[in-house]
Amino acid sequence: MDNFITNLQGVPLQHYLIFCSTIFAIGVVGVLTRRNVIIIMMSIELMLNSVNLLLAAFSAHHGDAAGQVFVFFIMALAAAEVAVGLAIVIMVYRNTKSLDIDSLTKLRL
Amino acid sequence: MDNLFSLLLLPLISAIVLVFVRSDRAKWVALLLSLINLGLTVPFLLRFDPQAGVQFEQMWVWIERLNVNFHIGLDGISLPLVLLTNGLIPLIIATTDHTRFKGNFYALVLFMQLGLLLVFTALDAFSFYVGWEIALIPIYFICALWGTGDRVATNLKFFIYTFAGSILMLIGILYLYQQTPAGSFEWTAFAGLNLPETTQHWVFWAFFLAFAIKIPILPFHTWQPNTYVQAPAAGTMLLSGIMLKMGVFGLIRWLLPIAPLGVAEYGTLVMTLCVIGIVYASLIAFRQDDAKRLIAYSSIAHVGLISGGVFSLTVDGLQGAMIQMVNHGISVVGLFFVIDLIERRTGSRSLSELGGLASRTPKLAIAFLILVMGAVGLPLTNGFIGEFLLLKGLFGTAGYGLWYAVFGGLTLILGAVYMLRLYQKTMLGELPEQWFSVSDIKSTDVVILGILVVLVVVIGVLPNYLLELSEPAINNLLQQISFRTA
């Protein structure tokens, strides 16, 4: 039990780094491979939140509050972004009745 | 009255004025303005001292941070071309049909004059490049807007070719700019560079391609015949009479002093190209049915010879090139005008359809004959002295001089053949029935042709005046080169 607690308190920075990078990578892969718009948005959120976590970890590591303040900024703007994004998704859904990104073929590349 | 800038400013102002002249009088306004500009040129000619190097210099800082100056001046090499430009532009304007062209056409012509003059007077590479490019835009529009046939594709090709060449030149200029110690675009700074040999090779190609496309020298000439044929007569005159001299001028003014080692390395190759071009173009010219196309090819042959003269790196060759540039300008403008007059009267340029017009148009026939003689280079015409000097220069070229001279000399013979065929097929022989009603040229046209004919003869008889203008400059240049290559 004691061991468990010391471990909890002393997680090395590398672990956060690897953990967050993994989540970030999962997010990126999600964006690139999934076809459903909502899931893509969730993947993007995953990316942003991994960043938040890492920022908080770094902030604690450096003993510098700026990192946490940055997290606040990210949260606020991510919220704004999601608000707009969801509105766009709904708008698209109303017109196409589909959330599949592949069905959006009006504009060709 | 030695403000050289006014020479450049006037065409610009004239062009702007002419945009707003919408009536039939545009031609006369343009003619008047261009004649004023010609008049302004005269004082420079009178006060010019051939021995004194670059004169009438004017320099303003253009972009300080980049060391770009607006730097213009005249020397023995540029003065004849300025004269040629300012002399030919009024003539070309005079040849146009005032009912067909509105103010915007003349505005373009005068705007082009600005570009041309800037090219010929620039002593700063940036100014030179700007002039080089802005001469291109108006001629593109002239050819494309008033041209005939598949003008869009043809002119696109023309534009792309020349633009590609000039972009290469821009890279070369920027490279040299980096090489100069203080970061300067000045011609003197460029010419004073002592670049390593391999670098000079690269620089040579960067500049040479731009000039070669413009001239055009053999493998880069493919844009030329169609463009000439499809352009309106005035456009063709501008292109062949003045614009292609930009290329030759560039060779003499920029390429030779900057990359003498490059010239030494590739001179033989270029000379060979020129000579092949001469023979090739002449042979093709001989087979043409379209009179305009025939002259277009003859033009390739002639400029091939001129470029050959430049690369011969002899006084004679360069002097010949200088005077022949002027001569060719006069002749080719005259010839194209004649063809245009014929076409306006008969509606045809086809040698197989035409014939025997001399009986109906005696004045035209006489002028045409003299112009053809000039183009062929008979003694006592302007062509003679030019071609003579050029061949002499070719002969004097180190290495394969004899061969160049022999093949270059073919121009004279072949030129005589196709030019006389042109004359014979149009003016002599039996007059087809449909041309019975063809009338002779009007008095204005007589005046224009008269001036051209007089020029052909005068320069033919008294070439020394022109030669003396450029001789010191050429000598100086050659000394520099030999000093640098040694």
Place this chain on the structure above:
Amino acid sequence: MGAIITLSLLAILLLYLGLFKAKSALLPVTLAGLALAIGFEWYGWNQMAAPQYSGMVLFDHYAIAFSILCIFIAGLVLSLSKAYFKAISENVAEYYALILFSLVGALLVCAYHNFAILFIGIEVMSVALYILVGIRKKDRASNEAALKYFLMGAFSTGFLLFGITLMYGATGSFDLNELQQYVRSTPDHQISPLFFAGILLMLVGLCFKVGAAPFHFWTPDVYDGSPILITAYMSTVVKVASFAGFLRLFSMVMVPLDGFWEPLLLTIAIITLFVGNISALVQSSFKRMLAYSSIAHAGYMLFAILSIGSLSPSAILTYGLAYSLASVVAFAALILVKRQIGTDQFESFNGLAKQNRFLAFVVTVAMLSLAGIPLTAGFIGKFMMFGRVMESYHTLLLVLAAINAVIGVCYYLRVVVHLYFKSVGDQVETSAIKVPLNFQIIFAISILLTLAVGVYPEWLINLL
């Protein structure tokens, strides 16, 4: 800061004007506000430039010049919008407000001195645009463009943020000065690998934002699907501001590490040029052509970052101004033509020269400027870019750029060809296109400025 506050308040004021149905006051108020903002920036020019607000922003000459440029271009776009917005939606006030919000973001990006502000600026700039892109609610193309822009924008933000975070992890600061200190004082081999990874990710994020290949694939679709004026705004103000931010980061912090990122950026620049130009060449739609050409121009603008020097800022400023002016003209002309003909294909420009000489002339000058022909601002921009590259002897890049310049000329001339040499088809009535007064003024200003910069660029280049 005065300008940023002015614009934010202005945007809110506009929203309220919209609420109280004072629609006719919108444009005058907006323009007055923009003028006031420029006045503030102007006033700040002679002030001592030091990082303000806890080192968050820095209003040096660099920031002010780019800010003024952004405000000016936005003013041009907004002046064109009078009738245009009314035609596509009833929420006119929101248009103005959103564009102004986006402009505020752009100004922040120009003036940031801390990654927090960079991030906020980019987001404010983009979020407003997500809405604007999709403002035509019933139009599927507009919908699709909005969705794609949003997804790609958010995606790239993720990369940018991860990059920022890693740099923060390496240095413990978001402040540009401190990052600079870190890079300068640490020997190369001791710089944390996190920092390099951060550079990489930020590079990806920024390239997304400026639409550089291979992260460009959203650009054509988004530009194509958006309402024309929004496209004009995006391809000018947003692009200029993004590049200003991009350059500021690299010139302040990254210069000592150029061995690391230069090859990458070089590759990106080359790919961008070729992708942009070759794709633009094969388009049949004028709007799409402009979209791809904007990718190509991003490639040219990368040159200044690739070879950072004392002239880079003015190079980007000049190029940005030239490109923006020409783009505004091109898009404005497209609006007029599309209103008449109903399509944004090249064909709709057919024979325009016969119907409206002024319009044709204006478009021609814009195209020549985009192509980089002397005596237009575009040439000066391109010349400076080429000069930058030559200074660091990327001769191969320069040769490739020359090839691209030639390709560029092909498609820009194609417009000219359609303007002057193609005849109007039978299907369209040949009634002359009318150019409203505000369009005339904008055209005149843009073209005069293009020519003025082209002939005498000294003042512009000396600014920075």
Place this chain on the structure above:
Amino acid sequence: METAFLLEKLILVVVIFTITLVIAMYSTLAERKIAGFMQDRHGPDRAGAFGILQPLCDGGKFFFKEEIIPAGAHKGLFIMGPVIAIITACISSAVIPWGQTLTFGDTTITLQVAEVNIGVLYIFGVIALGVYGIMLGGWASNNKFSLMGAIRAASQSISYEIGLGLSLIALLMVTGTLSIGEIVAQQSGFVNWNIWSQPLGFIIFVTCAFAECNRVPFDLPECETELVGGYHTEYSSMKLGLYMFSEYINMFVSSALMAALYFGGYNFPFMHDLGLSANWITIIGVLVFFSKIFAFIFFFMWIRWTLPRFRYDQLMRLGWKKLIPLAIANIVLTGVIILIKDTFF
């Protein structure tokens, strides 16, 4: 040491959990009894004296009823809904200080499960999670009434969460800490209770708490006259029981919060003047705290039979247009007054 500490906390958790469950169970009885009292009738009185065993019978019945999962439902989510509801309801009490410390020889026991310094944020976060249980259940049921109820519940609870948060901000400005333990500790005696400095904030908080608990007059998510059973229309047996439980637990926790944040928690008047030992003060404090909680629970039930249910538009209007501006005004007022006091007095 750590093991002992954890053991102690485990015991505390189990005790509190049990108390919570018991209170929740008997709240159901209390509700019916109070309803009866208000309507002048008896209420349940068969099972045991005064129906005292009624909640046990109800509980037993829940266990032995058939559980039905509709064919069109999403099975996993359908089961997860009530579990999440009960979990979020139960864990929110973790940061509430039930009393001061008890000392037995060397050991000191704090009557608070987790002494974290961000207690208010924790509460706020857990409350926000509460909506998931309802939303999942309603959506998974694949029933129109359920979905409607769930959406209403979600939209209602998030609307009032803003008011809740804003009213708390004013409180935090007064207290200057996020730790509930400290907030309560500051209110020792009677005059220090936050209700005196934050009357408006309290009213807003209470209103929002009612809405968060889906209590009348804000019980639109399950209003039987419109939506049958609302989000739990399709639920039966213990899953329904869990939803019910979670509601009553929520009510209990809200009451505890109100008592702790505004009414001094375990503090009572003259507590330090009676000359009692610390342990006794703690024990009395706990009792006082629970009596305050019961008073609020009674208040909840009292309101139920006093006010009629809102219409949905009225509900939204109240939340957005009245409470939020009011809460902001409260913040402004609090800030200005505090600063004037600090500066001039």
Place this chain on the structure above:
Amino acid sequence: MENTPFDYVPILIQLAVAAGFGITTIIGTHLLGPKVRNANKLTSFESGVEVIGNARQPFSIKYFLVAILFVIFDIEVIFMYPWAVNFREFGWEGLVQMFVFMGLLLLGFIYILKKKALDWE
């Protein structure tokens, strides 16, 4: 008061207990209750009427609007927490700054109200 991650462990315990309770009861009823199923019983309840269509249909955009507004306002509220806790230290200057922030928020809020985003007809 210094907090360590350790202080949060009791919360985990409580979480475990609560989850254990929930899951146990669910499993318990599953084992105890009778299982007499038929198709009729398993259809969704629509007041005894034939079930029409899927329940998961698009619903009023207003709910969505509320959700979005919540997300935005809630974030703004989060911003105020750190300020509120330390508000005495910031003094008048901090107050004015926060008032500016709230003023802007309020302007947005009024805009929303005026746009009738929160009116249910």
